[in-house]
Amino acid sequence: MTRSAFTALGALALAASALAQHQPDPAQVAAGREKSAICAACHGPEGNSQDPQYPILAGQSWRYIYNQLKDFREGRRSDPQMSPMAAGLSQEDMIALGNYYEAQKPERIKFQFDSAKVEAGRKVADAALCPMCHLGGFVGQNEIPREAGQWPQYVKKQLSDFHAKRRTNDAGNMTSYTANLSDQDIEDLSQYIGNLGP
Amino acid sequence: MSSRFVSLAAVAVGCAFALGSSVVAAQEMAAGATTTARPMSANLTPITQSMLDNAAKDGKNWLHSNGNYDNTRYYPGKQITSENVSRLKPAFVFQTAVLESMETAPIVDNGVMFLTTSFNHVYAIDAATGEEYWHYKHKLGPIVTVCCGNNNRGVAISEGKLYMGTIDAKLVALDAKTGKVLWETQIADPDKGYSETMAPVVVDGKVIIGTNGGEYGIRGFVKAFDANDGKLLWTFYTIPEKGHEGVWAKDDATGRDEHRNIDAEKAGFAKDSSFFDKLGGGVWMTPAIDRKTHTIVFVVGNPSPDLYGAIRPGDNLYTDSMVAIDLDKGTYKWHLQFVPHDVWDLDAVSPVILTQARDKSGKMVDVAIHGGKTGHVYVVDRASGKLIRFSEAMIPQENMWVLPTKEGARMLPGANGGVEWSPMAINPGLHLAYAANLHQPMTYSVEEVPYPGGKLWLGGAFKVIPTEEQWGQLVAVNLDTGKIAWKHKTPQPLIGGVLATAGNVVFNGEANGWFKAFDAKDGRELWKYNCGAGVNAPAVSYMVGGKQYVAVAAGGNNQIDSKRGNSVFVFALP
Numbered sequence: 001m002t003r004s005a006f007t008a009l010g011a012l013a014l015a016a017s018a019l020a021q022h023q024p025d026p027a028q029v030a031a032g033r034e035k036s037a038i039c040a041a042c043h044g045p046e047g048n049s050q051d052p053q054y055p056i057l058a059g060q061s062w063r064y065i066y067n068q069l070k071d072f073r074e075g076r077r078s079d080p081q082m083s084p085m086a087a088g089l090s091q092e093d094m095i096a097l098g099n100y101y102e103a104q105k106p107e108r109i110k111f112q113f114d115s116a117k118v119e120a121g122r123k124v125a126d127a128a129l130c131p132m133c134h135l136g137g138f139v140g141q142n143e144i145p146r147e148a149g150q151w152p153q154y155v156k157k158q159l160s161d162f163h164a165k166r167r168t169n170d171a172g173n174m175t176s177y178t179a180n181l182s183d184q185d186i187e188d189l190s191q192y193i194g195n196l197g198p
Numbered sequence: 199m200s201s202r203f204v205s206l207a208a209v210a211v212g213c214a215f216a217l218g219s220s221v222v223a224a225q226e227m228a229a230g231a232t233t234t235a236r237p238m239s240a241n242l243t244p245i246t247q248s249m250l251d252n253a254a255k256d257g258k259n260w261l262h263s264n265g266n267y268d269n270t271r272y273y274p275g276k277q278i279t280s281e282n283v284s285r286l287k288p289a290f291v292f293q294t295a296v297l298e299s300m301e302t303a304p305i306v307d308n309g310v311m312f313l314t315t316s317f318n319h320v321y322a323i324d325a326a327t328g329e330e331y332w333h334y335k336h337k338l339g340p341i342v343t344v345c346c347g348n349n350n351r352g353v354a355i356s357e358g359k360l361y362m363g364t365i366d367a368k369l370v371a372l373d374a375k376t377g378k379v380l381w382e383t384q385i386a387d388p389d390k391g392y393s394e395t396m397a398p399v400v401v402d403g404k405v406i407i408g409t410n411g412g413e414y415g416i417r418g419f420v421k422a423f424d425a426n427d428g429k430l431l432w433t434f435y436t437i438p439e440k441g442h443e444g445v446w447a448k449d450d451a452t453g454r455d456e457h458r459n460i461d462a463e464k465a466g467f468a469k470d471s472s473f474f475d476k477l478g479g480g481v482w483m484t485p486a487i488d489r490k491t492h493t494i495v496f497v498v499g500n501p502s503p504d505l506y507g508a509i510r511p512g513d514n515l516y517t518d519s520m521v522a523i524d525l526d527k528g529t530y531k532w533h534l535q536f537v538p539h540d541v542w543d544l545d546a547v548s549p550v551i552l553t554q555a556r557d558k559s560g561k562m563v564d565v566a567i568h569g570g571k572t573g574h575v576y577v578v579d580r581a582s583g584k585l586i587r588f589s590e591a592m593i594p595q596e597n598m599w600v601l602p603t604k605e606g607a608r609m610l611p612g613a614n615g616g617v618e619w620s621p622m623a624i625n626p627g628l629h630l631a632y633a634a635n636l637h638q639p640m641t642y643s644v645e646e647v648p649y650p651g652g653k654l655w656l657g658g659a660f661k662v663i664p665t666e667e668q669w670g671q672l673v674a675v676n677l678d679t680g681k682i683a684w685k686h687k688t689p690q691p692l693i694g695g696v697l698a699t700a701g702n703v704v705f706n707g708e709a710n711g712w713f714k715a716f717d718a719k720d721g722r723e724l725w726k727y728n729c730g731a732g733v734n735a736p737a738v739s740y741m742v743g744g745k746q747y748v749a750v751a752a753g754g755n756n757q758i759d760s761k762r763g764n765s766v767f768v769f770a771l772p
Binding site for chain 1: 340341389503643645646647648649650651653654655656657658659
């Protein structure tokens with residue numbers, strides 16, 4: 001796997017994130033809170049999922065949540081549990097849910113990190129250019145999701161699905177970027193990302 | 199080579215493209231609002247159609263983003279000349295509230311300057327001193343979809359109104375005197391990938407505007423709106439519902455084999471030819487208007503998805519083409535396709551310039567010219583749409599037209615060109631066109647991916663080659679011969695645009711902050727000033743109180759990731 005040197009990377013990433021910060025719309029947040037009752041069963045209170053197979057939604061970019069719900073509804077992304085959940089959502093519902101979850105505070109997961117894997121994962125992230133889209137610290141912006149502090153098991157599944165083209169709803173960008181990652185790289189990267197939580 | 203450019207451009211597929219947008223967090227004024235700093239100057243003049251028509255001879259004002267309806271970017275005044283430009287000094291700096299890419303070409307109306315910033319702010323300021331009159335900030339909707347930055351290239355002005363296209367795909371009309379919104383209309387659905395960054399053009403009571411979105415599976419267009427109330431008058435779709443397969447051309451307009459598998463494409467087309475509404479074809483920059491023949495001439499962007507061609511068999515008309523349509527009704531007149539069935543994103547972006555040049559028999563004729571990402575300046579007969587000549591390559595070309603592969607195939611130019619959106623300028627007396635070029639070696643890789651529903655859809659990736667040097671080149675091309683008259687190499691790729699003046703000067707800015715003046719005939723560097731941030735916008739010139747000024751925005755640029763700034767720099771002779 002190639003490495004590239006970008007000395008200015010961190011500074012660039014931080015600059016971009018400062019500019020791209022979104023303020024959730026309070027009216028949307030309130031509407032989304034009401035609609036989210038059913039989601040808590042899997043995604044946890046305020047979107048802080050306690051189960052590694054269901055992603056944390058707290059603090060996630062609203063536009064990313066909106067896009068995923070739209071893709072589940074329209075069949076571009078498929079999951080036996082999420083597809084029926086999204087089937088009945090309107091555009092207003094999806095915007096409201098996105099804003100609600102973006103406004104929630106993510107909590108650190110209870111997970112035993114392997115420090116060797118975390119460090120190896122940091123090197124994978126730099127070489128694969130992840131922060132260019134996901135920004136420094138994997139905080140995300142707009143349609144690029146926040147990954148910092150996400151359940152490693154969930155991240156690993158998504159990266160593997162992108163790599164194997166089981167998930168294609170991002171028009172192949174992530175497939176391209178995971179093309180050269182080994183299973184070990186993905187394992188290490190997932191731990192690194194999970195450890196970036198609050 | 200700067201590591202800054204390596205890092206940014208290396209992510210071409212992901213981030214250089216996929217920055218959607220949000221409202222900037224820390225702003226003191228409410229969005230959709232105008233603040234007034236001081237009463238508008240009494241000199242502000244309602245701009246009549248006659249003034250817009252005669253802009254090419256008007257040395258006092260700068261009334262179109264590219265100087266005039268012909269897009270020549272040629273300023274007729276001669277107070278600043280190649281003899282005295284070395285004495286040019288800053289007159290003032292105007293600092294905006296937005297630290298992000300600036301691509302604006304300011305408009306100047308009788309000493310009042312109107313400029314725009316990223317995220318669709320508009321400022322009205324005194325063009326001699328920089329003092330602010332008013333500041334408008336557009337209220338963005340919840341969904342904004344932009345591939346390449348939240349920038350804006352400027353307003354159009356007519357009869358006391360300003361017109362701006364917004365990144366959430368709206369057209370806004372402001373009162374030039376107060377900055378208040380007169381009307382606003384939704385041009386297209388941002389959720390499908392539509393947005394606006396271009397400066398519109400106003401003519402005969404119509405506001406003409408194209409669209410972004412060729413990276414998102416949109417159906418491109420040029421639309422005309424009523425300048426008084428924003429009603430849609432007509433739409434010309436750059437993708438015809440039937441016939442977009444064209445003539446199954448083997449070669450590009452310069453006669454080079456594109457290695458198309460026409461049989462496979464025809465078989466694919468027979469199975470499914472219904473993809474016209476996702477075929478792309480944005481119109482990125484201000485169209486030129488031929489007033490004599492009532493014709494709008496413009497160039498069309500790439501097909502969607504950029505790299506994965508098998509899903510869109512056929513020539514993909516009218517992508518990567520120069521197109522002429524009727525001004526009054528928006529009906530088709532002619533087209534010339536530069537790159538049929540493009541799988542390299544080498545689309546036609548830089549605005550068309552209307553001028554005169556010698557045809558193949560040596561006769562002087564009306565032409566339409568375009569500086570391509572391919573690295574050529576094309577000279578097209580304006581009446582028939584036939585190609586008269588194409589220039590020598592302005593930057594290195596290698597391996598054209600190798601097909602993208604899964605692992606990545608190297609080809610020059612890279613996907614940003616050549617000439618990107620940067621407007622050229624011409625010196626009509628010298629018959630020279632001046633083009634800002636990029637040299638960014640890239641590999642092109644392809645992925646078979648389905649339509650992702652309004653998200654970025656490249657069908658692969660462009661990846662910069664970190665071990666190869668990147669640079670830029672300002673090139674003067676003789677339109678009658680296609681030969682390069684002179685060239686000036688720059689340490690970073692060029693993006694922004696050129697200004698030429700009757701004083702025999704050419705102005706061009708660079709990513710490293712240098713704003714330079716050159717001798718129009720021989721390209722000698724005559725003057726430079728460092729603005730402290732990337733000068734990646736086209737300069738303009740005008741006069742106030744008998745003094746000539748040159749103004750340029752120095753806000754850096756998202757695409758080449760040059761240092762960001764927030765200011766317009768204005769220069770004059772001491």
